[in-house]
Amino acid sequence: MHLPRPLAVLLGATPIVAAGLVALPLTAAHADGPGVGTPWVVSVGDSYISGEGGRWAGNTNNGESIHDAGGNATYLDNPAHTAEAINRCHRSTAAEVHIGGAASSINLACSGAKTGTVAADSSGYFKPGLDFYDNGAGKQGQAKMLQAFATTHNVKMVAVSIGGNDFNFAGIVQQCVTDFLGSPTWWKDYCKDDAIVTNAMSSANVSAQRAKIATAFQNIRTAMRNAGYADNSWTLLVQNYMSPLPNGAGIRYSESGYSRQNTGGCGFWNADADYANNTLLPTINGAVTGAISDSGLTNTKTLNVANAFTGRRLCESTVGLYEEKGLSSWTNAGAVDKTEWISTIRTATATGNYYIQESLHPNFWGQKALRNCVRQAWNAGVPKSGSCVRGANGFNASGEPNMTLQ
Numbered sequence: 001m002h003l004p005r006p007l008a009v010l011l012g013a014t015p016i017v018a019a020g021l022v023a024l025p026l027t028a029a030h031a032d033g034p035g036v037g038t039p040w041v042v043s044v045g046d047s048y049i050s051g052e053g054g055r056w057a058g059n060t061n062n063g064e065s066i067h068d069a070g071g072n073a074t075y076l077d078n079p080a081h082t083a084e085a086i087n088r089c090h091r092s093t094a095a096e097v098h099i100g101g102a103a104s105s106i107n108l109a110c111s112g113a114k115t116g117t118v119a120a121d122s123s124g125y126f127k128p129g130l131d132f133y134d135n136g137a138g139k140q141g142q143a144k145m146l147q148a149f150a151t152t153h154n155v156k157m158v159a160v161s162i163g164g165n166d167f168n169f170a171g172i173v174q175q176c177v178t179d180f181l182g183s184p185t186w187w188k189d190y191c192k193d194d195a196i197v198t199n200a201m202s203s204a205n206v207s208a209q210r211a212k213i214a215t216a217f218q219n220i221r222t223a224m225r226n227a228g229y230a231d232n233s234w235t236l237l238v239q240n241y242m243s244p245l246p247n248g249a250g251i252r253y254s255e256s257g258y259s260r261q262n263t264g265g266c267g268f269w270n271a272d273a274d275y276a277n278n279t280l281l282p283t284i285n286g287a288v289t290g291a292i293s294d295s296g297l298t299n300t301k302t303l304n305v306a307n308a309f310t311g312r313r314l315c316e317s318t319v320g321l322y323e324e325k326g327l328s329s330w331t332n333a334g335a336v337d338k339t340e341w342i343s344t345i346r347t348a349t350a351t352g353n354y355y356i357q358e359s360l361h362p363n364f365w366g367q368k369a370l371r372n373c374v375r376q377a378w379n380a381g382v383p384k385s386g387s388c389v390r391g392a393n394g395f396n397a398s399g400e401p402n403m404t405l406q
Contacts (some may be wrong), residue, residue, distance in 0.1 A: 032152060032153055032154050033152055033154065033228065034150070034151075034154065034155075035154060035229075036154055037153065037154045038102075038103075038104050038153075039102065039103050039104070039155075039156040039157075039381060040103065040104045040105065040106065040153045040154055040155045041097055041103050041104070041156065041157045041158075041374075041378060042097070042106050042107075042108060042146060042149065042150070042158045042159070043095065043096070043097035043105075043106075043108065043109045043158075044143075044145075044146060044158060044159070044160050044162075044220065045109045045113060045159075045160045045162040046109060046110070046111065046112065046114075046162055046163075046164060046165055047109075047110075047113075047165075047357070047361055048161045048164065048239070048241060048242075048361065048362070049095070049096060049097070049109045049159060049160070049161035049239060050089060050092065050109035050110055050111045050113075051091055051093070051094055051095030051096070052090045052111040052357065052358055052361040053090075053092075053342075053343040053358040053359075053361035053362055053364075053366070053367070054070060054074055054092030054093065054094035054362075054363065054364055054367040055068060055069065055070035055074035055092070055358075056068065056069065056070075056343060056358070056363045056364055057069035057330035057335070057336075057339070057364035057365050058321075058322060058339030058340055058341075058364075058365060059265065059314075059321050059322075059339065059340050059343065060321050060322040060323060061263065061321065061323065064352055064353055065329075066327075066328065066329055066330065067322060067330045067339075067363075067364075068330075069094075069364040070092065070364060072353070074092050074094070075089070075090045075092055075093075077089070077091040077107065086110060086128070087125065087126075088125055088357065089109075089110040089111055090111040090355070090357070090358075091107040091109065092107075094367040094371075095107050095109075095371075096159070096370035096373075096374045097109075097159055097371075097374065098371065099371060099374055099375040099378055100398065101375070101380075102380070102381070103156070103157075103378060103381070104153075106153075108142050108145050108146060109142070109161070110142070111357060112125070112127050112165060113127055113128060113130070113142065113162065114129050114162075114165045114166050114212075115129050115131070115162055115163070115166055115213060115215065115216040116129040116130075116133075116141075116212070117129040117133035117141045119133075119135070119139070128141050128142050128145070129141055130142050130143050130160070130162055130216035130220060131143050131219055132147075132219065132222075132223075143219040143220060143222065144223070146158065146220065146223045146224070146227075147224070147226050150223065150224055150227035150228075150229065151228065155224070155227075155229070155234055156234055156235070157234065157235045157237055157378060157383050158220055158234065158235070158236050158237065159237040159239060159303070159374060160216075160217070160220065160236060160237070160238055160239065161239045162213060162288075163209060163212075163213045163216075163241075163291070166209045166212055167200050167205075167209055167284050167287075168196065168200055169241075169284070171196055172191065172196055172197055172200060172280070173345065173359075173360060175191045175194055175197070176191035176268050176269075177261060177345060177347075179191045179272070180260070180261060180267040180268055180272070181258065181261060181267055185255055188271070190271055190272055190275075191269075192271065192272050192275040192279075197275075197280070201279065201280065206286075206287055209287055210287040210294065211291075213288055214291040214292075214295040215295075217238070217291060217297055217300075218295050218296070218297070220236060221236070221295075221297055231297070231298060231299050234299065235299050235300070235301055235383040236301070237300075237301050237302070237303055237374070237378075238288065238292055238300055238301070238302050238303070239303040239305060240284075240285040240289065240302070240303075240304055241281055241285055241288075241305070241306070242305045242306055242307070242308050242309050242362070243277050243306060243307060243309065243310070243313065244309070244314055244342045244360050244361075245266060245268060245273050245276060245313055245314055245315065245316075245342075245360075246277075246313050246316045246317070247270075247273055247274050247277055248268070248269070248270020248271065248272075248273045250313075250317055251264075251266060251268075251270070251273065251315045251317070252264070252317040252320065253315060255269060255270060260315070261345070261347075263321075264315040264321070264344070265314065265315070265344025265346065265359075266314050266345060281306065285306060289302070301377065301383045301384060301385040302385045302386075303373060303385070303386065303388060303405075304385075304386070304387040305373065305388045308369065308370070308373065308388040308390065309366060309369070309390070310389075311390060312339075312340060312341040312366075312390065313341070313342055314340050314343075314344060314345070315340070316340070319337075319338055319339055319340050320339065321340075322339060325338040325339065327339070330364070336365050336394070336395065336401055337393040337394070339365070340365075341362060341366035341369060341401075342360060342361070342362060342363065342366060343358045343359060343360060343361050343363045345359045365401060368400040368401060369390070369400060369401040369403050370388070371398075371400055372400040372401065373388035373403050373405055376403070376404075376405035377405060386405035386406055387405070388403055388405055388406075389403065389406060390402070390403060391403050391404045
């Protein structure tokens with residue numbers, strides 16, 4: 001018999017990077033530069049592109065070893081792979097930017113990043129935004145990092161995901177789960193009408209966040225211009241946000257009892273799940289898309305991932321936990337098609353190698369699926385726009401779930 005989990009749910013889109021930025025080898029003397037040398041693809045932005053959650057393939061309540069696809073090195077991105085360059089950035093080895101082939105790649109994104117740098121959050125973690133912040137002691141904003149890197153490397157595409165944290169997406173999810181666990185089925189307390197949601201979705205706030213996102217895009221352009229690039233010599237690939245949960249009717253656990261959160265890690269009332277898909281995410285994605293035109297950039301392409309995980313989302317009736325599908329390991333044949341591509345919502349009881357901040361992010365399967373789509377958007381150096389959707393079951397030759405860029 002399962003007992004209800006604590007109400008305190010701290011989500012991973014926000015609790016993020018930490019102080020102590022290790023000097024990255026971005027400014028060392030290098031023969032390459034704008035238009036010269038191996039082409040590079042760079043990722044900047046937040047947890048939905050940094051690779052948060054990339055250690056775990058699918059979900060289980062029966063132990064880490066069942067779905068540990070990345071091991072302890074998953075987030076260790078310093079040159080020696082012994083620590084994080086920025087604590088809690090969680091730049092995963094499975095991150096989508098590492099497309100391979102003729103393009104080299106570097107991940108400058110940080111889990112929890114907003115459009116602007118936060119020198120220290122409530123936990124003391126440093127969160128580099130898409131700006132030119134520089135404290136003179138090694139801590140820099142992502143635009144500043146990009147500028148330094150692009151000066152000595154031939155950057156041809158910059159992939160970006162930003163805006164979700166500015167809308168306080170993590171706080172909203174926390175409120176939704178708290179409301180689910182704290183109210184009975186006969187008197188449901190919905191988060192969709194709570195102030196944290198209505199304030200975020202107000203027209204004034206949407207306009208304000210859209211403006212911040214546009215400025216972030218302009219900062220990327222400025223970084224590239226400062227590094228010596230003409231606007232038409234590189235591409236900004238703007239990625240939006242995927243639906244991590246199905247609508248309420250598609251959740252495989254009942255609203256009654258606590259199994260929806262305690263077993264599945266998806267503690268949303270049906271009406272709140274519907275609201276998230278029908279209003280919340282479209283509004284955030286609309287702000288991201290609108291910010292492209294507001295920014296004035298002329299060298300952009302878009303990667304629409306809103307429906308990329310349909311059929312493989314957290315608690316969706318078409319997939320299950322390993323134990324629900326009779327699987328013993330992430331290496332079992334067919335595991336990728338039977339398990340979830342989104343990490344479970346973890347509570348303050350997360351132990352071992354699990355991080356609360358991994359909650360509701362693409363896991364190992366999801367990261368590899370997105371990588372497949374980024375490679376298709378890269379299009380052998382002639383970037384193109386498209387919508388990323390699931391393809392046939394199984395893997396491609398690179399060990400990634402089959403995906404199609406439409």
